Amino acid sequence: PPWPNNNYNNASVYPVQVSPTSTDNPVESPSLSPSMIYQAASGSCPPEQTLHRLWLYDSYGDAQYGDGWGTTTLQIRETSSTDVIFEGTLDAKLGAIRHAVDGSMVDGHIKHHNDQQRRLEGTSEGNAIYVCLNENVCYTGEISGGTFREECSWELTKVALETGGNAGLVAKGVGGGLGKCEFGMSDGCNHTCDGTVKTNSPTTTPKTLKPSTSPTITLQPSTSPTSSLSGEPSGEPSVEPTREPTGKPTEKPTEFPTIFKTIKTKRPTMPHVPDVLPQDMVYGVDELNRIKNILLTASSASASALADTSSPQSQAFAWIYNQRHKILSDRILVQRWVLASFYFGTNGDNWVVRDGWLTSQNECSWYGISCINGAVSKLELEQNRLTGFLVPEIALWKEDLYVVSLGNDYDALSDEKNIFVMPLPSALGELTHLKFLNLEHVGLISSIPENFFLNLSHLQSLYLNNNAITGGLPKSIKHLSSLELLWLGSNNMDGPIVSEIGHLTSLKDLSLENNFREDSSGNRGFITALPSEIGSLTNLEILSLANNALSGQLPLQMGDLISLRQLHLRSNFFEKQLPTALGKLELLEELDVSHNWLSSTIPPEYGNLISLTSLSLESNYKDQNGYFSWGINGKLPRELGKLKNLRHLRVNDNYLTGTLISELGQLSLLETLHLQNNFLEGPIPDAYSNCVMLKEVLLEDNSIDSQFGMPEGICRLPELDLARVDCSLSCTCCQC
Numbered sequence: 001p002p003w004p005n006n007n008y009n010n011a012s013v014y015p016v017q018v019s020p021t022s023t024d025n026p027v028e029s030p031s032l033s034p035s036m037i038y039q040a041a042s043g044s045c046p047p048e049q050t051l052h053r054l055w056l057y058d059s060y061g062d063a064q065y066g067d068g069w070g071t072t073t074l075q076i077r078e079t080s081s082t083d084v085i086f087e088g089t090l091d092a093k094l095g096a097i098r099h100a101v102d103g104s105m106v107d108g109h110i111k112h113h114n115d116q117q118r119r120l121e122g123t124s125e126g127n128a129i130y131v132c133l134n135e136n137v138c139y140t141g142e143i144s145g146g147t148f149r150e151e152c153s154w155e156l157t158k159v160a161l162e163t164g165g166n167a168g169l170v171a172k173g174v175g176g177g178l179g180k181c182e183f184g185m186s187d188g189c190n191h192t193c194d195g196t197v198k199t200n201s202p203t204t205t206p207k208t209l210k211p212s213t214s215p216t217i218t219l220q221p222s223t224s225p226t227s228s229l230s231g232e233p234s235g236e237p238s239v240e241p242t243r244e245p246t247g248k249p250t251e252k253p254t255e256f257p258t259i260f261k262t263i264k265t266k267r268p269t270m271p272h273v274p275d276v277l278p279q280d281m282v283y284g285v286d287e288l289n290r291i292k293n294i295l296l297t298a299s300s301a302s303a304s305a306l307a308d309t310s311s312p313q314s315q316a317f318a319w320i321y322n323q324r325h326k327i328l329s330d331r332i333l334v335q336r337w338v339l340a341s342f343y344f345g346t347n348g349d350n351w352v353v354r355d356g357w358l359t360s361q362n363e364c365s366w367y368g369i370s371c372i373n374g375a376v377s378k379l380e381l382e383q384n385r386l387t388g389f390l391v392p393e394i395a396l397w398k399e400d401l402y403v404v405s406l407g408n409d410y411d412a413l414s415d416e417k418n419i420f421v422m423p424l425p426s427a428l429g430e431l432t433h434l435k436f437l438n439l440e441h442v443g444l445i446s447s448i449p450e451n452f453f454l455n456l457s458h459l460q461s462l463y464l465n466n467n468a469i470t471g472g473l474p475k476s477i478k479h480l481s482s483l484e485l486l487w488l489g490s491n492n493m494d495g496p497i498v499s500e501i502g503h504l505t506s507l508k509d510l511s512l513e514n515n516f517r518e519d520s521s522g523n524r525g526f527i528t529a530l531p532s533e534i535g536s537l538t539n540l541e542i543l544s545l546a547n548n549a550l551s552g553q554l555p556l557q558m559g560d561l562i563s564l565r566q567l568h569l570r571s572n573f574f575e576k577q578l579p580t581a582l583g584k585l586e587l588l589e590e591l592d593v594s595h596n597w598l599s600s601t602i603p604p605e606y607g608n609l610i611s612l613t614s615l616s617l618e619s620n621y622k623d624q625n626g627y628f629s630w631g632i633n634g635k636l637p638r639e640l641g642k643l644k645n646l647r648h649l650r651v652n653d654n655y656l657t658g659t660l661i662s663e664l665g666q667l668s669l670l671e672t673l674h675l676q677n678n679f680l681e682g683p684i685p686d687a688y689s690n691c692v693m694l695k696e697v698l699l700e701d702n703s704i705d706s707q708f709g710m711p712e713g714i715c716r717l718p719e720l721d722l723a724r725v726d727c728s729l730s731c732t733c734c735q736c
Contacts, residue, residue, distance in 0.1 A: 045132035050185075051159040052170060055128045056090040056097055058151065072146025072175065074154050076131070079138040079182055079189075086131050090152070097129050130159070133170075138189035141173045142180040149175035153195075156183070291321055291333065298334045299393055312391055316340030319358060335376060336363050338393045342379075346386040352416050353384055375400035382438070383412035389422050395430040402433050407440035407463055419443050424469070429455060438463040440487065447471025453479050461485040465511065468492055472526075478503035489544065490514040497526055497550075502533025510537070513546040513568065524549035535560040546570040546592070553577065554593075559584050566590040570616070573597050575629060578617075580605045592616040594650065599630040602651070607639025614648040618674065621654050631655045636680075641666040648672040652698065656680055660699075662687040669693055676724065677701040682708035684725075689713030696722045700736065710734055 045051050054076075058069055069090040076086040088099030133139065143152050152175035160167040171183035171193035181193035192198065295317065296303055305313035319340050320333060328336070342348075343357055351357075356366035364371035370378035377400055386406060394401070408417045420439070423446035428437060432455045444467035453459075453476040462480075465487040472495025473488075480486075483504050489511045497512070504510075515525030525548035534543075535557025541564060551573040558567075559581020565588060574596040582591070583605025589612060598620040606615070621631030631654035640649070641663025647670060656678035664673065665687025671694060682704035688697065694717050699710075709730030710723060720733065727736035 048136065049132040049134050051161065052131050052133050053128050053157050053159050053166065054086060054097075054131050055155045055157070056088070057153045057155070058090055069152055070146050070148070072143060072149045072152050074141065074143050074152075074173075076139055076141045076156075079140045079184075085133065085139065086129075088129070099129065131156075133185070135185045138182060138184035138186065139171075140180065140182050141171060141193055143173065143175035144179060149179055150177075150197075151175065156193075288321055292317065294330050294333055295337055298330075299396055302393060305391075312341045312344035312388075313337075313393065315344040323360065332363075332374070334396065338391070338396055339363055339366070339369070339376070341391045341393050345391040346388045346418075351381070351384050351386065370403075372400065377401060378403040378405075380405040381418070382406065383408045383416045383418060385416050386418040386420070389420060390425045390427065392425065392427040394425075395427040398430050398432045400433065401431050402435040402458070404428065404431070404434065405436065405438040407438040407442055410441065410466075412441070417441070421445060424448055424452065424464070426452065429453065432456070433458050435460045435482075437461070439467070440464065441466040443467060444469055448474050450474045451476050453477050455479070457481050459483055460506075463487045465489040465491070470494070472496065473498050473501070475500045477501065480504055482506055484539075485509040487511045488515075492517060494524055494527065496528040497531060497534075497545075499531040499533045501531065502536040505536060505539065507537050507540055508563075509542040510540060511542070511544040512548065513544045514548075516547045516549055516571070526550055528552065530555055530558075532557045534558065537561060539563050542566045544568040545572065548572055550574060554579050554582075556581050558582060561585060562587070564588055565611075567592065569593045569596065571595040575599065577601075578603055582606065583608045585609065587611050589645075590614045594618045594620070596620055597622055597627070597629040598632060600632060601634035602632060602637050602640070604637040604639045607637065607642040609643060611645060612643050613645050615643070615646065616648070616650045617654065618650045619653040633657065636661050636664075638663045640664065643667060644669070646670055647693070650674040652676045652678065654678055659683075660685055660704075664688060665690045667691055671695045671719070673697045675699055675702070679703050681705070684708060684710055684714070686711045686713055689717065692717060693719055695719050698722070698724045700724045700726050702726070704729060 056069070056074060071089075073087060073089045075084060077084045084100075086099065088097050090096075091098050141154065141156075143149050143154070146152075154171075154173050155169065156171040157166040158168050158170055159165075170185065171181070172195035173179075173181050173193045174195060174197055177197040177199040179198075181198055182190040183193040184191070292306065295306065302313050305311040306317055308314055309318075316337050316339075320337050323336075340358060343354075348354055348357055353367050356363075356369075359366075363369060363376070364374065368379060368381040368384070369376060370380070376397055379394075379401065380403060382405055390406075394404075406418050406420075419442060421443045424439070424444055426449050428434070429449065429452040434456060435458055437459065438461070440463040444464065447470050448464075452474060457479055459480055460482050461484060463485075466489070469488070469491040470493060472493060475498055477498065478500035481503065484506050485508060486504070487509070490513070493512070493515045501510075512526055517525070526545070527549045529552030530545075530550060532555045535555065537543075538560060540561050543561070543564060543566070546568045547570065549572065550569075553576040554569070554574055556579050558579060561567075562585065564585050567582075567585075567588065567590065570592045571594075574593065575598060577600040578593065578598060580603040582588070583603060586608065588609050591606075591609070591612060591614070594616045595618070598617075600620075602617065606612075609615075617632045619631075620629060622629045632651055633655040635658035636651070636656060638661050640646075640661070644667070646667050649664070649667075649670065650672065652674040653676070656675070657680065659681045660675070660683070662685040664670070665685055668691065670691040673688070673691070673694065673696065676698040677700075680699075680702040684699065684704065688694070689711055694714070697714065697720070704726065706726075706728040710725055710733065712732065714720070715723065715731065715733035723731065723734045724736060725731050725734050729736075
């Protein structure tokens, strides 16, 4: 429970997030801001007293977390008496406050006690605790004891009972200098607890300086050399210090004494406070500027976005600013800001799954996020109903992010798809360590920026298929020296396949199919002949260029694609001869050059394609709009009988002549035999009945004489589903 004793166990003020001493993120650069979100109904303080929240911090100025407190204690007492309201210390190991619980502390019942008998027996659940204070009483807060008390600080905020939030800062004290200040809610009280270091005026002129007047504040008071305001050590250290002087502020204060204004700041101070400043943040200007300066130091180009309160970046900044439950390093703060900007930019509240996002949990545990050494390395949110756009600040992860996967599977539910109706974000091109990019089927428009690929030498897989991308392949594609997979199919791209494609010597899968559009757009897809440089892709296993407007003769260099397993060239305008060099591709399993304008025989060298399972050469005979091609002509080469792994043979709708060859009966794995609509002659070989896996045999519209019928052995094949011959031929199993 949040209360330190049982006298007020009916109070209903409960923390719903972790305390500022949470260790979800590495504690490197402490934050001085103490806001947490609470839910409250009543404070249950005694009459004339109100509920307050007291925060203890192990940080001040440039001091780093971990050296303060120890035996240092904070005491809050009535100024006009010896009645102690609170006495305690921050236990860094416990991440909690240890405090006295002898019945007088914290609960509002202020009685006289012997200071020597107080014992720190209670502990809080974090670095904040509740106290009840009288609105008409003046108080003194004093930090004393210990070695590094100048690194200790505290803050007292009034609790808004309706919401449990902070209703305003009441006091802010530090351990440097005197370590003591006064405060109260009444106008009659002194209000010196403003977060500044307090020192006594020296009673005599310092011997080391010659002042022109009797100073009220000196840079190096002889009575307190350890808290020198100038930030310089008071003497020559015996060993090299491990941290900077503790008196030097991290930023330029807004209301500190004149003496501080001469200190050089690390970063420029923001000129104004934006509207996102919470109402309770009387003290919040310093913290707001600190965060904003960190963000602008990391991304100066974000200045205009931060100034626009409706932007994702500004919303993320407000979220970061209001998450003062953690002590964050600059790197982690920027990382969480970029993630929050991404969340707001893609309408995160509407995601299908958003576990952990915008909570106090370590961002590396948020849904879809993976990290290496605390830095975001993977962003994987496929089909998660992301909409909107990707913020350019993701480019800040260029050294760490290597996986961006925001695409949709082909069978993704329509109400779960990610939709980004936007050009390909140029920021992605700045992710120099990116290895995997998936934005398939998300609605991308416009062309690929000319220099998009310039810095992506580590990229291995690129999925941009099924979008509305226009334009051609940029020549900067040559820089993708590590690329193994490139999918740009089913877009609206056009232009030639640039010769720079030959630089992608690591490429294994190249898919540019389905860019031809038979609509009013007039888009023809990729055009002109294939560049001969494509033969340099000796690691290529899959080449899919189907459904474009490619033309010319297939280059002889395609015979150098020794790793090729699938070659899909269907529905283009390729013409002339099939290259015999393709017969060298012993690993080739699928060859599809159907629906083109070829005028070629089937090279007998294709009998050497021992791995071939599918050969599709159909529909190359054309006579339309003044153009004519003979298609696949001549005789079927007997060498086709050597293709022992062949399952599908489709050479229909061409100009084949001669007799049906019996060697096809040697293909015991053959399932599909489509030879219809040619000029082939009979008889139909009985040997085809040896093709025990045959499911379809289509032989109609040829020149088979009516005296020849379908052999009965073929009709009795156990897997046969469909057989066709001309109706003039006898057949017990055929359709005609």
